[in-house]
Amino acid sequence: MxxxxxxxxxxxxxxxxxxxxxxxxxxxxxxxxxxxxxxxxxxxxxxxxxxxxxxxxxxxxxxxxxxxxxxxxxxxxxxxxxxxxxxxxxxxxxxxxxxxxxxxxxxxxxxxxxxxxxxxxxxxxxxxxxxxxxxxxxxxxxxxxxxxxxxxxxxxKPVSAAARGEYRVTVEPSAALLFRYSALTFNGHRIHYDAPYVREKEGYPGLIVHGPMQATMLVQLAGKIRGSRPALFEFRSLSPLFDDADFTLNATEDGAALKLWTSYSDGPVAMVARAEW
The missing domain is CATH 3.10.129.10 (Hotdog Thioesterase)
Incomplete structure (x- = not known):
């Protein structure tokens, strides 16, 4: 309670x-x-x-x-x-x-x-x-x-595969990448670097890709597409990404804004976001 x-x-x-x-x-x-x-x-x-x-x-x-x-x-x-x-x-x-x-x-x-x-x-x-x-x-x-x-x-529930963005980048969530980001942010949460713990105690299939790192990569992608950082970036996490497969960064034009998301190559969407200038 x-x-x-x-x-x-x-x-x-x-x-x-x-x-x-x-x-x-x-x-x-x-x-x-x-x-x-x-x-x-x-x-x-x-x-x-x-x-x-x-x-x-x-x-x-x-x-x-x-x-x-x-x-x-x-x-x-x-x-x-x-x-x-x-x-x-x-x-x-x-x-x-x-x-x-x-x-x-x-x-x-x-x-x-x-x-x-x-x-x-x-x-x-x-x-x-x-x-x-x-x-x-x-x-x-x-x-x-x-x-x-x-x-x-x-x-x-069964989930459908994510759409493919007009802009698409593939990322390998290596153990070194996840460890480096944990070190940068002084994040001791074991789900990002301790494989035995995350499988045996948390019941996940692999290390979890940090939400802040996904958001950072999407902001960087938005800035690369438009040539400058956005004025507003909002996001929502829908499902986790693990280190057992590569994932993708996606973006699609939406008028003056960009719709962005992360997903495995065959779905589902993990994080959905929107960037405005």
Whole structure:
């Protein structure tokens, strides 16, 4: 039983963290995503690098068995075992530049419980305001969902294969790529790098591709197609991607915007997104 009244006491809770974006961090980000942009002081930083700056840094002894920080700090102590990045939106106001100090101010906006097809779901909405040397560079809404473990023998609905985008890129979710992104974001969640754990404890067929990394790749694809980063990017995660097969980044023109999605080559859609300029 979830005590939603208790969990809603976390609404309004705030966290603030800062970190200087050094050339070394920018270089490691570019290496992870096979980019060759300038990483010297003053250069425009690659879009979405803010997700790699000022992450929560709790002592190892305070991590839970899944590698996440133990619950009940900034985020509410939701008594459900699985936590995922369900969706969100980014509004880009300005560029971060290498050498600047980036500050993230995070506030819990809402906590609510719903009954879904697979059981009880708890949604936590967090708003992030990102400043760089005192300039507002982006605002972000992050939707986090908590849910129970899958029930043994649960029947899943058949899904159709995803469409093929006008623009399409194939990505190999190698263990090295997933590990590098976990290291960049200081993400200890074991589902992204610990294969025995993810199969034996979580019941998944392989390592899970990070939602933030998929979103980053889609924003990068949108920027490459249009020649500049979007002003708005919103997304929603529909199903997980694992490291047992290559996946694709897709985009299709939608008037002044782009529709984007990730999927295996034969479906289903994993993340759906929209970019506007």
């Amino acid at each position: 979830i005590d939603i009244g208790h969990l809603r006491q976390w609404i309004g809770r705030e966290e603030r963290q800062s970190e200087m974006l050094t050339p070394a961090v920018a270089e490691r980000f570019n290496a992870t995503f096979n980019r060759r942009d300038d990483t010297g002081n003053g250069a425009i930083a690659p879009v979405m690098i803010h997700l790699c700056l000022a992450p929560p840094a709790v002592p190892t002894e305070e991590l839970g068995p899944d590698g996440h920080p133990a619950r009940g700090g900034f985020l509410p102590p939701v008594p459900l075992p699985r936590r995922m990045w369900a969706g969100g939106a980014f509004t880009f106001h300005d560029d971060i530049r290498v050498g600047e100090t980036v500050t993230r101010r995070s506030v819990i906006q809402d906590v609510m419980v719903k009954e879904g097809r697979t059981g009880t779901l708890c949604f936590v909405t967090v708003e992030h305001r990102i400043d760089s040397d005192g300039r507002l560079v982006l605002t972000e809404r992050q939707d986090i969902v908590y849910r129970g473990a899958d029930r043994p023998g649960a029947v899943t």
